[in-house]
Amino acid sequence: MAYFLQQLINGLTLGSIYGLIAIGYTMVYGIIGMINFAHGEIYMIGAFISVITFLVLGELGISYIPLALVVVLLCTMVLTGVWGWTVERIAYRPLRGSFRLAPLISAIGMSIALQNGVQVSQGARVKPIQPIIQGGLTLFHQGDFDVVVSYLQIFILVLTVALMIGFTWLITRTSLGRQQRACEQDRTMAGLVGVNVDRTISMTFVMGAVLASVAGLMVTLQYGVIDFYIGFLAGMKAFTAAVLGGIGSLPGAMLGGLLIGLIESFWSAYFTIEYKDVATFGILVLVLIFRPTGLLGKPEVEKV
């Protein structure tokens, strides 16, 4: 029981990170019907920006942790958001209205370019960073096993919940959110009522990038090391999460992320850690056989 609970906590934490990345895939797919293969790299860039900001703050002698966290969070979100915006402007917008595969190919190119760009500018070695949030709470003991939730896990879970509340409010209650949904449901009609469709698509990339950047920050804090290649596997997992939850569905992306986090952590705990990715993708295949639109997905809508 205690062991189970510990895996639940670990799985939810990991799942939060996947879920935050998955939202970017699902939103971009929802609005322009394209898988943004460069999204994993945006997350990787977010992680790098967070590391760099931590190092800069360290140089400046700012050692009060809560302040440092807030500054790093804001810098990471803003700077990665700008990256998301830029990628859309230079790699996808010029191809809008072109044949269907063009933006996809451009996305793959963008992904390689960003990876290699970071490799060249930051070096290929892993970037370590000192642990920032240490310690934890022991929830209870059972026999000789302690169920521990680290302060870092609490930070990740609370931040994820806060972001989800803010994001849900943005999408369901604000004019920007309505414009975003309008473009997703009928782009031509959105234009007729006065929505600036291009700007709204840009904003969608920015929102996805901002959420992914927070995931990047979380991974930096969690593992303490990052490299230019982390975007690939995390991107694959998050994309899987988006498909599992039902691509195009925002709650689905978060649900898919949590499920994949849980599957991974339970599989690693009870079976073998080597095959956790096989388990993840195996379950994706099973779900898609029985529910081709994913868990919360709506029937396929063709975007033109």
Place this chain on the structure above:
Amino acid sequence: MLEVRGVHTFYGQIEALKGIDVTVNEGEIVTLIGSNGAGKTTLLMTICGSPRAAKGTITFEGRDITRMPTHHLVGTGIAQSPEGRRIFPRMTVYENLQMGALRTDPKYFKQDLDMVYSLFPRLQERQEQRGGTLSGGEQQMLAIGRALMSRPRLLLLDEPSLGLAPMVVRQIFDVIKEINRRDKMTVFLVEQNAFHALKLAHRAYVMVNGVITLQGSGQELLANPEIRAAYLEGGSH
């Protein structure tokens, strides 16, 4: 008020509009009739810049809008209830109306909402329902209501009667007449249901294969034997 001069529009190689001239004066209801595929929808969409006219000019209240970005158009005072209604299906009725008011000063919102609800009380009853779950008639009411929320001076209506029961059609045409009389709203109405449209209209145009072939007052066209044969006989009312 609206002047379309020598407009050509293409879909790839296909020329859907072949030099259209249409004028709509302030305060009028002008109708455009024509059979399926004539290019009526293309003309209304071209006025809104989607697709864009390849040749010719479109002016509204003296201002050249031929190249204006589509999303700026609603700000000039033109609103469209498009073919097929194009309700945002996963938004509530209320949210759809909010979308209509996107580019309008928020201080008018409450008053405009009340006005739309008084024209179409059904929409108020369905306020929290998703657009996609409404009946065809309710969706049409919502499409017109959404257009009215932008306080247009020119209302473009594309086949508002399509697929609706006669009673609903009458209700919708009554509303069109009322907003024209009471609010002095100018209306450009595209219809295949020629009988109702010609009765309502001050002036009318007939389009065949991307060309305007006839124009005149609604009464004249109603009496025209060619029109009767082509668009009225066969019980389109």
